[in-house]
Amino acid sequence: MKIISRLLPLMLTLVLVAALTGCDGFGALKPQERLRVATTTSLYDTGLWGYLEPMFEDEYGVELDVISAGTGIALEFGRRGDVDVITVHSKSRELEFVADGYGQERVPFAYNYFLIVGPADDPAGIAGLSPEEAFKKLAGGSGEFVSRGDDSGTHGKEKAIWETAGYDYETIRQAGQWYIEAARGMGPTLLMASEMQAYTLTDMGTFLSFQGDIDLVPIVDNGAILLNVYSVIVCSNGSNAEMAANLVVFLTSADIQELIGKYGVEEYGLALFTPSAGAEPES
Amino acid sequence: MDELWRGFTQGIGLLVSLDPEVMEVAGRSLLISLSATIIASLVAVPLAAVIHLNSFPGKRAIITVTQALFSVPTVVVGLFVFVLFSSAGPLGGLNLIFTPTLMVIGQALLIAPLILGLAISALSGVDRAYVDTARSLGAGGLQVAGVILREARFAVVAAVIMGFGRAVSEVGLAIMIGGNIKGFTRVITTAISLETSKGELELAIALGIILLIIALVINIGLSRVQQRA
Amino acid sequence: MLKLENIGHFYGNRQVLKNINLEVARGELFGLIGPTGAGKTTLLRIIDLLETPASGVMYFDGAKVAATGRGRLDIRRRMAFVLQKPVVFNASVYDNIAVGLRWRRQSRSRISQTVEPLLEVTGLKALKDKNARTLSGGEAQRVAIARAVAVSPELLLLDEPTANLDPVSTLRIEEMIADIYRRYRTTIIMTTHDLAQGRRLAGRIGVLVNGEMVQAGKAEAVFSMPHNRQVAEFVGTENIVPGVVASREGELAVVDLGGTLIEAVSDYGVGGEVYALIRPEEVMLAKQRGTSSARNWLVGVITGVDMAAMPARVNVDCGFPLVALVTRASLEEMGLKPGQPVYAGFKATGVHIIERPG
Numbered sequence: 001m002k003i004i005s006r007l008l009p010l011m012l013t014l015v016l017v018a019a020l021t022g023c024d025g026f027g028a029l030k031p032q033e034r035l036r037v038a039t040t041t042s043l044y045d046t047g048l049w050g051y052l053e054p055m056f057e058d059e060y061g062v063e064l065d066v067i068s069a070g071t072g073i074a075l076e077f078g079r080r081g082d083v084d085v086i087t088v089h090s091k092s093r094e095l096e097f098v099a100d101g102y103g104q105e106r107v108p109f110a111y112n113y114f115l116i117v118g119p120a121d122d123p124a125g126i127a128g129l130s131p132e133e134a135f136k137k138l139a140g141g142s143g144e145f146v147s148r149g150d151d152s153g154t155h156g157k158e159k160a161i162w163e164t165a166g167y168d169y170e171t172i173r174q175a176g177q178w179y180i181e182a183a184r185g186m187g188p189t190l191l192m193a194s195e196m197q198a199y200t201l202t203d204m205g206t207f208l209s210f211q212g213d214i215d216l217v218p219i220v221d222n223g224a225i226l227l228n229v230y231s232v233i234v235c236s237n238g239s240n241a242e243m244a245a246n247l248v249v250f251l252t253s254a255d256i257q258e259l260i261g262k263y264g265v266e267e268y269g270l271a272l273f274t275p276s277a278g279a280e281p282e283s
Numbered sequence: 284m285d286e287l288w289r290g291f292t293q294g295i296g297l298l299v300s301l302d303p304e305v306m307e308v309a310g311r312s313l314l315i316s317l318s319a320t321i322i323a324s325l326v327a328v329p330l331a332a333v334i335h336l337n338s339f340p341g342k343r344a345i346i347t348v349t350q351a352l353f354s355v356p357t358v359v360v361g362l363f364v365f366v367l368f369s370s371a372g373p374l375g376g377l378n379l380i381f382t383p384t385l386m387v388i389g390q391a392l393l394i395a396p397l398i399l400g401l402a403i404s405a406l407s408g409v410d411r412a413y414v415d416t417a418r419s420l421g422a423g424g425l426q427v428a429g430v431i432l433r434e435a436r437f438a439v440v441a442a443v444i445m446g447f448g449r450a451v452s453e454v455g456l457a458i459m460i461g462g463n464i465k466g467f468t469r470v471i472t473t474a475i476s477l478e479t480s481k482g483e484l485e486l487a488i489a490l491g492i493i494l495l496i497i498a499l500v501i502n503i504g505l506s507r508v509q510q511r512a
Numbered sequence: 513m514l515k516l517e518n519i520g521h522f523y524g525n526r527q528v529l530k531n532i533n534l535e536v537a538r539g540e541l542f543g544l545i546g547p548t549g550a551g552k553t554t555l556l557r558i559i560d561l562l563e564t565p566a567s568g569v570m571y572f573d574g575a576k577v578a579a580t581g582r583g584r585l586d587i588r589r590r591m592a593f594v595l596q597k598p599v600v601f602n603a604s605v606y607d608n609i610a611v612g613l614r615w616r617r618q619s620r621s622r623i624s625q626t627v628e629p630l631l632e633v634t635g636l637k638a639l640k641d642k643n644a645r646t647l648s649g650g651e652a653q654r655v656a657i658a659r660a661v662a663v664s665p666e667l668l669l670l671d672e673p674t675a676n677l678d679p680v681s682t683l684r685i686e687e688m689i690a691d692i693y694r695r696y697r698t699t700i701i702m703t704t705h706d707l708a709q710g711r712r713l714a715g716r717i718g719v720l721v722n723g724e725m726v727q728a729g730k731a732e733a734v735f736s737m738p739h740n741r742q743v744a745e746f747v748g749t750e751n752i753v754p755g756v757v758a759s760r761e762g763e764l765a766v767v768d769l770g771g772t773l774i775e776a777v778s779d780y781g782v783g784g785e786v787y788a789l790i791r792p793e794e795v796m797l798a799k800q801r802g803t804s805s806a807r808n809w810l811v812g813v814i815t816g817v818d819m820a821a822m823p824a825r826v827n828v829d830c831g832f833p834l835v836a837l838v839t840r841a842s843l844e845e846m847g848l849k850p851g852q853p854v855y856a857g858f859k860a861t862g863v864h865i866i867e868r869p870g
Contacts, residue, residue: 067462081370419593420612
């Protein structure tokens, strides 16, 4: 009994000290300036953010927290003010975001193209078609299609293609067994499509970085609608607007634009992104 | 199979070479989950003693609700904490979203009911005569609580270990309120989730092995403790 | 020291204590006897303030005890209670005995000054550093009593201190209680279902039956003059014979026990329905009628002899069944056997008359 009455206060003190110093160890209590970016997964999973992050941190002396999420979630984080900047790829929703007063200005900084990928033997026979025509053929049930189904930018692009092709997206969702919703990021969706030998819509960057792990090839890669523009937007509800503006300057600076244009060349033999220097690219 | 084997050997390699990234993520996982466990225990264990030692209307209901919360999905707690602490939420002013501190808070909230419920049943296992004996010898409220906690200490420690196990192995909450920020809020489970989705299995496997080792150590500790209880 | 007024208590809907009135003076050793389930333990728990009675008032050392509040702990700290089932804490014998003093924030040296002599008195010195969990039942009970005595209680409550113990341990605990009582002059209330133990140790005794204190008084008085049939049965009175007061002359009454007339000292009026309690050890057996006029002499036939009992028990049918206790020597001398006629004699003062409720 003496042990409990003597040691209990001591133990509590130790535990508290441990908890407090533990918190300190996280760096959360240090007055380190932080900037939060929510990004679409494709910019993260391709490693572009991992490549740029230390450069920005060194240049501006700030801790950059990059949170990888789908475009939909990134926009929501931005609306709530949980992040200071977003890097996303869904033009119409970005414009809406800015129009609603959540974002200051939409600044495109890079682009590439979406691809419809599928099994090498192309069972649906959609090779050479336009994206809209290819989707029409898939809707006829000639092959399986895996959708991101996660409200991401890629998912938004897929919906846009369905609608341009003359379909109501909700009808397509219910259309049958051939239409599969992954509700995951681009990487897992590609792996899933590969396992099922199905078609899917992907951004070029993620496809290239996964190429070695999957058994899918580009089937349709031509069409104005496949243009994929990445923009950076400073969030009005963020807490560090000044540093957020620095990030926009950084991403559109000539040096960084050049690095973005070269990113991936060494590893994949071709560039994952084309720099757009703050302007809307012409397709 | 080939891929798994390659991932496995490379994963082991990362472990043996004490790869800084692996060690950093593992260390952060332990730090965050240990802190959460300590905080949750500091609240839940004394509360268990208070609930156990007093009779009041609604006591049964509290215990039932607590037990129901044992298996609450981590994403539900994550959502709750996110809505609460998001900048637009009522506690947004604290600016804790996407920080390790909030992960500690979230995990503590997640496991507090588990520790509370298990600690209450641990204390219920102590013969009522201990409480009576202590009171009859002049023990005050805190002293009585001290007596039963001491008598049930192994079972209480087991409850705390179970709580830690749940905290360190959960992923939904960590990713929702931590954001999986490299070098800041990335822990074992969120790193495994990310690396797997990127198709980089070596790191995921190395971290998976660490998590398995932690689980193994927890279980060995738990069975030791339970043998003595 | 302690005064209870109209204490009543319920467990659920079951009334476990009814209208308990009791006064225990400082320095008294009060025995509480009664069958299992009579409410003895509940009464001790209420006295120790472990439970609050549903009704009634308790005074401790002249002051009324409040039903709630911090004051209860202060009063509880002037008492100590040894539960029937001894629980020892998972710690050394020394630490177990010292625990109450630690809770009272006494200094290490004062604790040692109290505990060390107690270890001697209770014969636990050799076990001082042993974990109390490893002790035998008797040893654990000694630790429990020592632990209670250590806090120098003004009132010590012992609940069945020798229940479930072997005869040797029982003797040892009884000696210890007597020794502690002599040495510290602590006021003690102890419960027991062992009548002989109550009689040996206690100065005054209370009999609790079905939650009611049916009789309280000097130990001898309770045993020789139970107030009613329940007490009589509980204290082991064997000859309980129904009858009617037939006539009386001064304090001497003639009672008709179903045709057999006996004389007894009683103040019940003629026609009163009564029980005659005839204590077996007061009954003499003889081959011829005795001469003393103060004795009732009844003629009867021996129906059974139990030689195994000490002293031997002889059952006689003298119009009603009567048990007599006879030493083995006189039994052999008289050669009493079943079927033989015999005279049974007892004094008028050896009969205790109690009321027989219609």
